[in-house]
Amino acid sequence: MTFAAQILTLYPEMFPGPLGQSLAGRALSEGRWSCDTVQIRDFATDKHRSVDDTPAGGGAGMVLKPDVVAAAVDHALARQPDAPILAMTPRGRPLTQERVRALAAGPGVTILCGRFEGFDERLFEARPVEPVSIGDYVLSGGETAAIVLLDACIRLLPGVMGAASSGDEESFESGLLEYPHYTRPVEWEGRTIPEVLRSGDHAKIAAWRKQRAEEDTRLRRPDLWERHSGARDQSPSGAQ
Template identity: 40%
Template sequence: MRFDIISVLPDLLDSPFAHSILQRAQKKGIAEIMVHNLRDYSTNKQKSVDDYPYGGGSGMVMSIPPFARCIEALQAEREYDEVIFMSPDGVTFNQTIANELSGKGNVIILCGHYKGIDQRIRDLFVTREISIGDYVLSGGELPAAVLVDAIVRLIPGVLNDETSALSDSFQGELLDAPVYTRPADWNGHKVPDVLLSGHELKINEWRHEQALLRTQQRRPDLLED
């Protein structure tokens, strides 16, 4: 799977993609993550990519030409399944969307700044708008990193244990059950007996019950949905 991320701050994404699972996925050739500097597609001397908003008001708006040039240059090289804009007013990202996007081939991600991007870019190029929550960040780079991380770990061959992702929270609309490791008894605080029983059916039943209970207590909205 290939990700092409368009940003005015490409250096901000160096670290998230250079470690852990994302680094491993790229070294294996399972995922390719390319970050493009939007200023490289500006034709003015100052390499600016924003301008004052029509109708007045505070802040600056990211202009059409640099985004259009970059997107069109990428689309001339390959076909893309999605052009995603990270935006606070997009659809809230969740595990279902991550599962769906992990089956795609090539994806472009646009990172906004300032007051946002010219609406015409959204109308003409963007196929999907995604938010990572009901709050505003300084730019779209961190949401883009969240999106890529959540998707890449689902691609077959990325995790050493591919079944691990299938038991994560939100898979099956439930939070994950509590997990334990050694020692079995730490200062009198013991691991539940069922997990030490070796009885797979009982363990699975316990985990499902605990997942349901935790979801009821912490995220009842998931059960309502």
């Protein structure tokens, strides 16, 4: 099955962009995912093909017109009725690995890319559009956010990473950051690879990795650690 990505944007030439390279690029040419763009401006109705207007209540910048964006969304919905529609916005719910996994298991995704000050809020009431943020910072447009979201989904599609790497151990899959990695040379600038990783003792290596994943998560991401240890304390097996 092909994972169908449909991107609503004012800059269709930005796609597939970096997703045409490497792992995602190979998956695209193998037909594991498809990339279609819809030019939002094609749904403008005035002679200037306007897509934005000044913010109600005053202030800087411009806001994407709800009628134009909704017409583009309706077009996308008719083409791909089963795919969820995600609007990229810093005001959205933060994207998580769990959400990415769920999206990658589905038929595809329609992504709405904002520009200027973003979307008219009524769009979210009038259409089944889910606001999604890729982090607590502000980009100039939703296209790069869409590329991030798609990249995260595409690598999880069947056959993309190969059997050897399912991604199961990676950061966030178990609620923790992944353990740290090392490779040759064994000694570099006076620093050596931890002895345990060279011991060949798989049980000891697994225990070390678990401990480092927990320690690094606690120090670097107390928010994740709190959630993880809260969930662990509530599980039937207790603090395991």
